[in-house]
Amino acid sequence: MATFTKKLAQPKPNRLRYPDRRSVYWLDRMPPESTGSITKIELTPHWSELCRNKTFYSQVTISPEWAVSGAALRAVPSDRLCALALPPAPAVGWQPERPLLSPLNRGTQTAVATSRICQLAQPKRRPVLEGCSPKSKLLPLTHIPYKASAHIELLATPKHDHPKFEGQRSVCWPVSRAARNCSASHRLLELCGPKKRKALFEGYDPNIVSRAARSASPSPRIQQLCLPLPRKCASN
DSSP states (O other), X not given: OHHHHHHHHSOOOOTTSSTTOOSSOOSSOOOOOOOSSSOOOOOOHHHHHHTSOOOOOOOOOOSSOOOOOHHHHXXXXXXXXXXXXXXXXXXXXXXXOOOSSOOOOHHHHTOOOOHHHHHHTXXXXXXXXXXXXXXXXXXXXXXXXXXXXXXXXXXXXXXOOOTTOOOOOOSSOOOOHHHHTOOOOHHHHHHHSOOOOOOGGGTOOTTOOOHHHHTOOOOHHHHHHHSOOOOOOOOO
16 A cells, blocks of 8 residues: 555656657667658549549530420420419418509499588687787697796796805816925825835745734624624524
8 A cells, every 4th residue: 555655646757858759659679761752652543533633614505595305395294293383272262452442332422421521521720819910820839929827937947056066177277386386295105105025936925924913802892793693592
């Protein structure tokens, strides 16, 4: 068991140490070196046939008409072919489309409208307001002068802005003289600087815990918040 464990504990060999190694090894003898410059390959009859150039026909049919053979002229179609050549019959209950202008019968052409139909055929008349000019009769009802009630006029009054509303601030505003002549203090420059620490290649360990964190003690409030919520015990 110890021997097998030692074997498993050995590191794996580095296969990329010799990148120019051969892909195939001959254990008994090395392959003979070739004296020729190139390798000769013999083609099979099928490969030779596939390597031939395709034959292109240069003859172009000028006229779309061609002679019909005598067998085609003397051919007689069978009963099945004649049945398939017939156009399909329409479905049962099919009716042709109704023409766009259907002919009117005699009764429709000689019909006389009643007084009620003539009354309904008249255009609607709108009431004419007093004091309107003749031109206002041609205008729609929305253009006729109308006096709104006091409540509608109150609702139509636009809302005013709040007294403390300052509006949208401009994108460009003048910088004050105090801001232009201000100089940062030494403490402010110290706080603005980045936190100094070593890089990873210089031995910096991001997982190390500081001494202050290891010696910190939680407050009573934190200990109170860490307690689990009290659960109600099931009553017997």
